[in-house]
Amino acid sequence: MPELPEVETVAADLRPHLVGRTVTACDVRFPTIVRHPEPARFEVELTGRRIEAVSRRGKYILHHLDLCASPLLLVVHLGMTGQLRYVPPETPEPDHLHAVLDLDDGHQLRYRDTRRFGRLLLGTEAELVAAGKLPRLGPEPVDPGFTASDLYRRLHVRRAPVKALLLDQMVVAGVGNIYADESCFRARVRPDRPGSSLSRPAVGRLHGALAGLLHEAIANRGSSVDSYRDAWGEMGDQQHLLQVYGRGGKPCFRCGRPLAVVRLAGRTTVFCRRCQR
DNA sequence: TTAAATTCCTGTAAGC
C-alpha cells in the first residue's frame, strides 16, 4: 500500500511529464471517488487547466494548477490500491478505472483503484482544509528541518501506543503500517509503548530510523507488498529489505526468535519481543 | 481533547 516513499516515487515520475501540460478533457467514471467538489463540477473546473507543478505532502499527490501562493490543487490520495499512470491513449483500459484525464500532449493520466479507498479532490488547500477534505498534516519526516526534538515534543504528551502515533497523520505525515513497524524495529522500540513513556534517546533512535528508512525506501522506489505500482506500472524494490512487516511468526533477523503479532490501532503489528523493549 | 472502535471495499487465501 502506498505510503510516503511510494507516493514520492509516483509524484517524482509524473512531474517531468505533467508540468506544462493542459487538461483537455476529464472523464470521471466512478463519481464517489471524487470527494470535492461535486463530480460534474470537478470535471468542468479541471478541464482547460494547466499543470504548473507536481509535489507531495504526506501521502497526497498535489498537482498545482496556478502559479500563485495558494494555487488551485488537483489532489490525489491513492488509499490502499490506487494507481496513477501516465499512458498513451491506446493503452488497453484496465479493470477499476475510475477517472481519465486527457492531456494536450496526447497522453492520458489515469486513476485506477480496486478497493476505492483513494480519492480525488479539487480546490485550494485552505478551501479543502476548511471543508474537512484535507487534514492538517504533521511535519514531513524526510524534511531535514524535522528533528528528534520535534518528534519528542509530539510523542511525550500522548498516551497512545507509539505505533498508533506514528500512523496519526497529524503527528507525522506519510507513515503507514509498513514503515511504522519497520522503524520501530530498527530503533529497537516496542510499538505498544505509550508515546509518553519513551526516553529522549529512544525517540532519537526512532527519529533516525524513520528518516533513514524513508530515504532508503525512496531510493528503492518504494515497497510493492500488495498492489503498489509506480506511474509506469513497475514494482519497487524496498519490499525485499523489510525486516518485520508481513513476517509474523518467522524468525527475527537479529536474534532468531519468532516475531510477535499483535493488533494496535486496528492494524496488524509485527515486532520482536526480545529486540524491541 | 484523546483514544478506540467502526466503516468503507474487493481480491486473495484459508478452511471445510
Next chain:
DNA sequence: TGCTTACAGGAATTTA
C-alpha cells in the same frame, strides 16, 4: 473442486 469466511488497511466517522 467449489463454496464460505476471514483478512488486508488509510482515514473519515462515530462512540466513549
